[in-house]
Structures are given as C-alpha cells and as structure tokens.
Amino acid sequence: MGIQLGMPGITRGDTAQGLLDTHGRRATDMRLSLTDKCNLRCTYCMPAEGLNWLQKDQVLSREEIVRLVRIGVDQLGIRELRLTGGEPLVRADLIEIIRDIRANHPELPISMTTNALGLDRRAAALKDAGLTRINVSMDSLHPGTFAQLTRRPFLDRVLKGIEAASEAGLGLVKINAVLMRGINDHEAPDLVAWAVARGFELRFIEQMPLDADHGWTKEGMITAAEMRGLVETRFVLTPDPRNRDGAPAERWEVRDPGAPDVVLGTVGIIASVTEPFCADCRRTRVTAEGKVMSCLFSREETDLRDLLRSEAGDDDVARRWSEAMWLKPKAHGMDHTGLGAADFVQPDRSMSAIGG
C-alpha cells in the first residue's frame, strides 16, 4: 500500500510510477557503485591516506547487484546503467557481474566510469561480457601534473587503457577531466586537441564540494564559463544542435578558427555547480553497500542491502527504492538558488564513497 502525499492521484511507494519524485521527475538512469576502493588518490576526491574501506561482506555481492538491477529494470523503469565506484576495475568479479546483467537485459545500455588502470588487460573481456561504453577520467596529459592530481605516477598506464578500450570497440570513449586552478587549467585546449584527434568526447566537469579533504571553495573552482573561455583561446565553440535530452553535459561543437566549416568534434561541459541541471535529473544512485541516494548531495540514505539479505521479495525492494526516490530534493543548492540553498552543507560522503 502506498502512502498518499501531496500529488493528486499519485502515491508514495507506488512502484507502477517507477522512480517518480514529488517534483515530477522520473529516474531512469541508475548509477551503481561496485566498490568504495580505489588505486588513485585524486585530490578533489580522496584523501592521501585513502578512506576506511568497507569490509567485503558490507559490499553488495555479485548476486545482489544482479538482482537489484533486474528489479530496477523490470519493475521501476531503469533504462540505462552506469557502473562506477571507487574504481570499478578493482572489483575481481567485474566481468562476471556485467555478463550476468547482460544475460538478463540484452538491450540495456551499460557504461562504466573508470580511471582505466588495468583496462589494457581487460577491455576486450569487458566488451565480450556486454559492456557498451566507457568514460575514462584523465585530467592531464603531463605525467608530472597527472601525478600531482592523482598522487600516483600512472599516466602511461591510463593512456594504454584508453587505447585498449578504443581498440576493443567500447563505443564512443568519453574522457572526464576536472580542471583545477593553477594546476591543469592551462591544459584545457591541449586536452580538447588530443581528444578530437582521436574521436573521443572530452567532458570538463566543474569541481564539486565532494572531496574528503573539504578543500573546495566556490572562488577556487574553475567555472563552466571559464572553461569555455580557456578552450576558446584556441578553438571556436558553438552550441551542439543535438537535443541535450537530460544529459548533464552541455555539448559544444569544436572548430579550428582557420577552418570554421569543419567540425573537429564535440566537447561537453558539466556545470553541476554554476548551471545546475537538477530540474532534468534522471539519476538514482546506489552505493557499494546498497544505499539509495536520490541525489549526490542528499543527506538521506535508504538501505536496500538488509532487505536484499532478508526474506523480502522483489516487490518489497522495489517499494523501498521508489519511496527513497519520492523525496528527491528539488535542487542541490550549491549554486545558492535551490531549495535549502542558504544552508548548503557538504555531505559526509566524498565522491568515491557515493559513486560519481
């Protein structure tokens, strides 16, 4: 039985509505964290010493993950799955997880966000298992800057991983880059040139206050407007005419000023802080230990793991998940325009512990 709330004819916990919230948004895009562990220590995400990792039995098992995705797709209208973490490639049973999900859902787009360490050895197997596409995070093309940002000297391994993914046919490779003032912001045009030359879609992401070190400041972050300006020191950017269709990145066509008729590629800018897209958000997040978060900045978490480990049926799990999403906040408030903006507080969890 659902609980009748403010929207006429619609009830909280009515799974027939999918993952609907009180603001009329329906989540169809599932971000699932496979682990909280990672082998890099990006300064905007993790502290140098790492975090207190979850114990193995605290993390959802392969079977629990596969069941949860099945409930999401079959009962709640999930139409797209993104695997993330922590670093999903550190999970030993990653290939089997993808194979099992693919067996249940032949048409589901399954993508993965990864730092690409070790991807050179596993790209072909991931493709065979049914992975559709990857996003690789890489913030610099200079080994020293990469090591400064990630606290690990592994740029060459990341580049090998990207090449292997491209050769394995893992769809359109997207590259995520966070620009940090005075560290890699000057590399914006070089990163664009590198990506378009290889047919990759680069996406610059505004740094969000989700670092475990709590070092983020609004003044310190590079804004989307600044990112466009940095790229425009070398290229001409014009809005991509394709429909954005709920995507977080605003896409721009990239041209050389000397040959303005030729589109070299596209670049995306994800302005989560200064131009938030909360009104069109279609995401539901599940952490590695099975907690639903309706928003990256949500302070509410709803546990599904205990339910999955009890005698509860799929319907019970679906109902609790839909109840968790019903109360998704209207906006995160980071830009000081959303609901609750005046009291925006950085969440306790950092990005790697949520699943970015």
Ligand code: SAM
């Ligand atoms: N380890 C994988 C990776 O780095 O791609 C997946 C998890 S990581 C948390 C997912 C994405 O979140 C990465 O693209 C990373 O750059 C981004 N990210 C992490 N912390 C961030 C922050 N404070 N602000 C903006 N993006 C962040």
Ligand code: SF4
């Ligand atoms: Fe690891 Fe990804 Fe966080 Fe970097 S951004 S520390 S690679 S989880």
